[in-house]
Amino acid sequence: MPQKTDFHSRFAQALQDPQINTRPLLKPTGTANQRRRFDVYRNNRAVSLIDNLRSAYPAIFRLVGEDFFNAAARNYIDRHPPTGPVMAEYGGEFGDYMAAMPNTDSVPYLADIASLEWQRLQSYHSANSPVLNINELAKIDSAELVNLRLQRHPAFSAIQSRWPIGSIWTICTSDAESATSPAEVDMQRSESVVVTRPGLEVLTNVIPATGYLFLNALVQGKTIGDAAEPALTEDPTFDTGSHLAGLVALGVFSDINFTTE
Amino acid sequence: MCLKPQHYEDILRDQPDIGWFEVHAENYLGAGGAPLHYLETIRERYPLSIHGVGLSIGSADGLDTNHLERVAKLVERFEPESFSEHLAWSTHDNHFYSDLLPVPYNQHTEDLVCNHIDQVQTRLRRPMLLENPANYLELNDTVTSESNFINNVVQRTGCGLLLDVNNVYVSARNCHYNALDYMKSLPLQSVGEIHLAGHAVDDSIPDEALLIDAHDRAVSTAVWKLYDQLIQLTGARPTLIEWDTNIPAWQVLLNEMVKADLLLNQPPARLAHATEN
Incomplete structure (x- = not known):
């Protein structure tokens, strides 16, 4: 993959991959713990997108519990990031994504419950x-x-x-x-x-x-x-x-x- | 006052004496249903301000014209007193990052931001307000100060300024500069609206607290003080209390607004005197 060098691409890559060294993006001001500062953006992004999935899928959240839900949401966000800023339109494939994950055999109805919740959200805004x-x-x-x-x-x-x-x-x-x-x-x-x-x-x-x-x-x-x-x-x-x-x-x-x- | 779904019924029942309501454009872009119904009902009784959080004014690859079109339709329908957006970017390569990301301050980004503001103002057929960001770090690609950058953008595009006092305070603390000096260096005559909000403090590292623009609590004492200093300079301006997570009961929000009103309604002489300085 060709290496992108412009600011926005480099910042966006660092946002998605915590392994990327953010130092070249930042002024060498001598302030320690630059990583913690960059992590504010990484964290804001994850929290807001997870919260959004949580409000779209309240029953799924109750069914699988917070830890599993958040972990699944993080993976989903990596694989299926939103393409636009309207959050009511984000997350339609989350149920199928979760159902395909390992360790969901005990909740075989996960995908169908998620479909129901997604349909309710679409109905709310229709x-x-x-x-x-x-x-x-x-x-x-x-x-x-x-x-x-x-x-x-x-x-x-x-x-x-x-x-x-x-x-x-x-x-x-x-x-x-x-x-x-x-x-x-x-x-x-x-x-x-x-x-x-x-x-x-x-x-x-x-x-x-x-x-x-x-x-x-x-x-x-x-x-x-x-x-x-x-x-x-x-x-x-x-x-x-x-x-x-x-x-x-x-x-x-x-x-x-x-x-x- | 920010308008939240949790408070629709309280507002319609109590019909409080409030100057205006502000909503995030991106929460009202559906085809119909409860959000637009309540917004319409409240718009019949109160002036409105529409605040965008997703236009990505600082974007490198052009504005999403489809999204701009949806926002423009909303603005046409609800005829708000003002439309505002952030000096930030959130979309890149068809990927929405769901946060207000920082723009480095240089000639290239100034041109980008000015072109995008022109595009928004042309489509909306009105000037917009640009909001100053909350900063956590300093970017290597920055070659000029934020206030220089904002002054140039305001001058070139004719846009107004939405001055977020909490963002000023958070940025000044995080990046070690004087908040009042920063505000004084902005084009204060262009301030069309003021935002106040609460911030979180990450003090996990001794002597290096990091302030985070969280909008999850009451406005801090320091920010109230800075606000008081600001309106001595600008005179009274429409002021909004932002509270987006851990949203409290309606009465708690009202109490915050009463505080802002007290400061705004100081003896005119004090404000007038200050404006002359």
Whole structure:
């Protein structure tokens, strides 16, 4: 690799690599402990980026503990440094990065919990949009309703996991003493989680597996009637109307999509 | 007063008698949601100042025009009383270092900084304020004093000065010079805003305490004293208390502001007299 000699490159290299001798960058003022002074910048950088990951991933922090989290964050920052100054946009690959690290076998749901937390952060900052009101659907004749498509809300996302990630996330982010103990969660249960933001607050809700099949088909642009098919195949008693009302109430949709295919 | 998410509800409930609020531009560049909602609601009631922490004015490889564009959109939308940025760099080679890194003071960097300030002021269609840095060390590539550098930049670009008194104090202590003399050598007529903040002290090495611009506690007595001396020179200027980590209860911040107000509202004769000096 060609050696860069300009000031900014040399300073930046020293910032990333504590082994680099900083003396050539600094005035030989005779002040001892120049290294400690340069370390202020190294430390500021690490602390601010770790703090940022910590506020983006509070449940992961609780799951793996401070020492592991900070060590993983330091490695991640080295490998995937931010490319821009907007911190709400930094750290999207952190969950996958951590899950690929050694010693994470005991938390196999790490990547999925991290995805959930990242989706919540995106939802928090996403564009504002009104949510579809159930009364709009109630006005429509049921024979016509099945042919409608719905417009997904910009703050909505969903994640399906083979682990009970909604329950784990709730426990990890709850301060209440009375919260369910992690030991009480059935780890064999898979969960589908919906993230929405009908107002200012981000909501996290677990929905039934058949509900997720229905939702998935709806957001792919299928009509309400067609979208219910996979769920009905899975469970012939699937109640399309109540599932639709539930999803609308969570704020999954912004409007009826009147555009035709 | 700095505006923090922890205090949105307190502010809207109490509607305190506060001159203005300052926010970091980079925290309000999302598409929507709570931050912009609260900023809009508070902007309806109070004047605003927008403080950038990521434009990297001292950058070697040009400003990130995409980021400048986002900041400009925010400034257009919220019409703040002022926009300020730091005499520092934070981005290099498409890598954001998440700290305010020091610029060496020489002709080359003066040209860089002036070009970038011109670019910002042209895009924002307004003069910006440039904030003096907190220094921990002296760079080998520096050939002129910080106050010379700042004087030249202010003269060439027409930008104003955001004088951070805590940064002055921290730098003067760390680099062994007189804080008041330093301030007197700045273009004080261009001071459009003053920042005050708390600093941490690393006294792990005897007789060589290192002061760190931490923004994590109350303003120190020494910085209050220096502030008092400054406003004798400049007259009253809009003053902000910065507190970015270990953010205290709203009432604690208000108390800090009351202290600044007491100093700002000294008998006018004392301020006027001082301004003539």
